[in-house]
Amino acid sequence: MERFKLFKPGDRVAVAVSGGKDSLTLLYLLSKYRDQLGVELVAVLVDEGISGYREYKRFTAEKYARAWGVELRIASFKERFGFTLDEAVFALMMEGLSVKPCSVCGVLRRYLLNRTALEVGADKLATAHNLDDEAQAFLMNAIQANLTAFSREGIADTKAHELLVPRVKPLYFAPEKEVMAYALLNSIESPYVECPYIVYSMRNVVRRWLNYVELEDPLVKYRVLASKELLAGVYKEAGEFKLCKLCGMPSSGDLCKACEVSEEVRRIYKLKRS
Numbered sequence: 506m507e508r509f510k511l512f513k514p515g516d517r518v519a520v521a522v523s524g525g526k527d528s529l530t531l532l533y534l535l536s537k538y539r540d541q542l543g544v545e546l547v548a549v550l551v552d553e554g555i556s557g558y559r560e561y562k563r564f565t566a567e568k569y570a571r572a573w574g575v576e577l578r579i580a581s582f583k584e585r586f587g588f589t590l591d592e593a594v595f596a597l598m599m600e601g602l603s604v605k606p607c608s609v610c611g612v613l614r615r616y617l618l619n620r621t622a623l624e625v626g627a628d629k630l631a632t633a634h635n636l637d638d639e640a641q642a643f644l645m646n647a648i649q650a651n652l653t654a655f656s657r658e659g660i661a662d663t664k665a666h667e668l669l670v671p672r673v674k675p676l677y678f679a680p681e682k683e684v685m686a687y688a689l690l691n692s693i694e695s696p697y698v699e700c701p702y703i704v705y706s707m708r709n710v711v712r713r714w715l716n717y718v719e720l721e722d723p724l725v726k727y728r729v730l731a732s733k734e735l736l737a738g739v740y741k742e743a744g745e746f747k748l749c750k751l752c753g754m755p756s757s758g759d760l761c762k763a764c765e766v767s768e769e770v771r772r773i774y775k776l777k778r779s
């Protein structure tokens with residue numbers, strides 16, 4: 506955090522919390538060091554509406570936020586977009602599932618985290634992405650030839666637009682196993698429930714593959730991260746923004762990704778229910 510100057514004294518930091526081990530560890534660390542860092546914290550949780558999963562994680566996040574004296578803001582898909590992720594997946598299933606649940610969820614969650622961070626007046630949005638997450642994200646972007654994404658997945662964003670809260674990732678260099686060990690040593694517990702949609706995700710395949718390669722090559726994740734860092738400087742995004750015609754948030758097209766996706770889901774959902 507010091508080396509990359511992730512925070513400066515006086516920052517109001519929104520901490521993205523899912524209720525899993527990584528984000529609870531991040532919240533724990535930041536609440537422990539908030540005075541030294543001189544920052545003010547507010548935890549932000551997105552309730553996607555995934556039954557059999559989200560309610561347990563949400564309860565856990567509420568419990569720890571209370572214990573560590575951090576205010577918790579909850580934003581939900583249902584409230585903002587009018588449907589839960591379960592309802593969105595139902596609609597997509599009826600259409601033959603051409604779009605994967607994680608793509609829908611990822612776009613909407615990212616959008617909602619940013620909006621909520623804006624609403625609480627945050628200067629930074631801290632997320633718990635660890636070394637494994639970053640190495641997986643890089644490989645997924647590489648597989649999908651999404652090269653411009655390399656430039657926006659670093660340890661800290663620069664402020665690209667006044668309506669986009671810069672993201673920082675304090676656990677960027679920490680392997681998942683170490684985060685997990687740290688959580689266990691500090692009695693941070695999270696229920697063993699997995700998102701039911703993980704079976705559809707490309708990330709899961711990449712994750713298993715990377716862990717498999719790591720058995721032979723213990724440094725592979727660090728080298729993947731190094732490649733990512735090198736390429737981040739090569740492929741730059743245009744970085745020009747319009748404002749979304751529906752919600753007014755920064756967007757590359759007339760509609761932002763979140764409005765595009767949620768409009769489509771609402772359209773199908775209505776169609777299939779009537």
Ligand SMILES: [Zn+2]
Pocket residue numbers: 749750751752753754760761762763764765
């Ligand atoms: Zn929009």
